[in-house]
Amino acid sequence: MAETRPPRFALSGAGKRAWKTYLPLFGPDAYAPGIGTLVAVADDTPERLAAVTARWNVPAFGGDIRPLLDEVRPDVLIVTAPDHVHAEQIRAALSAGVDVLTEKPMTVSAAQAAAVVAAERRSPASLRVAHNMRYLNLHQTVKRLLDQGAIGQPVQAHLAYRLRPGHGRSYFLRWHRRAAASGGLQITKSCHHFDLLNWWLGDRPQEVTGWTRRVHYSPDTPAEDRRIPADADIDDVLAAVIRYSGGAVAHYSLSARSPWEGHTLTVLGTEGELTTRYEVAPPDGTPPAERYAVEVSPLGGAPHTHRIPVESGTHSGADARMIDALLRRATPQRASQAATAVDGAYAVAVGEALTRSAADGTVVAVDELLPGVRTCAHAGPAWATTGKES
Numbered sequence: 001m002a003e004t005r006p007p008r009f010a011l012s013g014a015g016k017r018a019w020k021t022y023l024p025l026f027g028p029d030a031y032a033p034g035i036g037t038l039v040a041v042a043d044d045t046p047e048r049l050a051a052v053t054a055r056w057n058v059p060a061f062g063g064d065i066r067p068l069l070d071e072v073r074p075d076v077l078i079v080t081a082p083d084h085v086h087a088e089q090i091r092a093a094l095s096a097g098v099d100v101l102t103e104k105p106m107t108v109s110a111a112q113a114a115a116v117v118a119a120e121r122r123s124p125a126s127l128r129v130a131h132n133m134r135y136l137n138l139h140q141t142v143k144r145l146l147d148q149g150a151i152g153q154p155v156q157a158h159l160a161y162r163l164r165p166g167h168g169r170s171y172f173l174r175w176h177r178r179a180a181a182s183g184g185l186q187i188t189k190s191c192h193h194f195d196l197l198n199w200w201l202g203d204r205p206q207e208v209t210g211w212t213r214r215v216h217y218s219p220d221t222p223a224e225d226r227r228i229p230a231d232a233d234i235d236d237v238l239a240a241v242i243r244y245s246g247g248a249v250a251h252y253s254l255s256a257r258s259p260w261e262g263h264t265l266t267v268l269g270t271e272g273e274l275t276t277r278y279e280v281a282p283p284d285g286t287p288p289a290e291r292y293a294v295e296v297s298p299l300g301g302a303p304h305t306h307r308i309p310v311e312s313g314t315h316s317g318a319d320a321r322m323i324d325a326l327l328r329r330a331t332p333q334r335a336s337q338a339a340t341a342v343d344g345a346y347a348v349a350v351g352e353a354l355t356r357s358a359a360d361g362t363v364v365a366v367d368e369l370l371p372g373v374r375t376c377a378h379a380g381p382a383w384a385t386t387g388k389e390s
């Protein structure tokens with residue numbers, strides 16, 4: 001008889017993301033009951049651990065994940081530690097046969113990403129990457145329209161993302177400010193956007209060229225509440241051109257200082273054009289627009305607008321939909337949207353390719369950063385119903 005007990009989850013990294021999105025899934029006042037049981041938590045900061053164990057009565061472990069894996073044997077490890085910790089903890093879990101849901105970015109380098117993909121291939125366990133932006137209803141509508149051929153074959157995409165100053169600046173104050181810890185904004189932040197482009201276009205990125213600069217945030221910037229630390233070594237303005245295997249080209253930019261936050265997107269296809277805009281609700285309580293609009297203008301036909309309700313909840317409702325799809329016993333249709341280890345690797349590798357291109361002015365071949373990844377095939381994960389990446 002099939003085992004029916006609820007999955008046992010452990011969590012590593014009890015910081016902001018964990019408290020906002022994952023820890024409240026568990027316990028008597030869980031916001032999404034029925035996901036499973038929290039059986040252990042790890043953090044390398046004792047005060048963070050104490051705060052968690054004061055509320056969730058579970059065993060606590062330090063920053064080395066192996067004792068937790070050995071002693072507790074969870075079904076799934078949720079990795080919400082800082083980015084540079086991901087690769088080692090994912091690989092430890094996979095080699096212990098434990099499924100993993102890791103926060104984005106999967107890793108901070110393409111070499112680490114290739115090692116993670118190889119570790120998953122050797123393991124009976126499986127990895128999913130929490131690319132929550134795939135679960136925004138607006139982004140799912142874009143995906144559906146492109147897949148339905150609403151504009152024919154996509155030829156060019158233009159995605160321009162921007163951050164409000166408070167948000168952009170926060171990356172220069174926290175651990176993200178060190179490229180060694182975050183891979184720079186082109187990995188820690190843009191991995192969301194590179195994954196969206198890869199997913200929307202349904203293709204693998206082949207070549208990347210681009211530029212990065214530091215314009216807005218430096219130790220000399222007049223201090224607001226706190227001066228930017230002198231060890232910040234990441235850039236805040238990015239531009240990239242990404243050529244896909246099928247020939248489509250994506251033009252991407254990120255600015256970490258803008259009056260508004262979100263993106264503008266245009267996709268030009270062989271049969272028309274799709275345009276939309278995603279605006280993140282400001283934190284000052286200003287009500288967001290009630291609907292997003294996706295304009296589809298077919299060549300030789302009347303344009304039409306798809307209106308999608310703006311949802312409440314963290315990341316405009318995307319987190320709740322992602323949790324439902326990834327952590328509940330998912331339906332095949334929902335789980336097929338999940339970002340696999342290979343997807344996570346390509347999102348990271350585009351960011352690293354941008355870093356390399358910016359450094360030496362070359363066009364960087366993405367697959368050369370990910371040896372062995374393109375050819376890999378996988379078996380199915382225990383905690384979702386679709387297969388690993390092909």
Ligand SMILES: NC(=O)c1ccc[n+]([C@@H]2O[C@H](COP(=O)([O-])OP(=O)(O)OC[C@H]3O[C@@H](n4cnc5c(N)ncnc54)[C@H](O)[C@@H]3O)[C@@H](O)[C@H]2O)c1
Nearest residue numbers: 013014015016017042043044045048063080081083103104
């Ligand atoms: N998907 C999203 O939209 C989204 C949003 C925010 C953060 N994130 C990701 O979530 C992760 C956590 O970000 P955050 O903002 O919560 O950071 P944070 O700094 O608030 O929390 C990280 C926690 O990990 C702990 N930690 C450090 N080293 C550790 C180790 N070796 N083992 C276990 N714990 C360790 C820290 O003490 C801290 O409590 C990052 O990977 C980040 O990129 C994703």
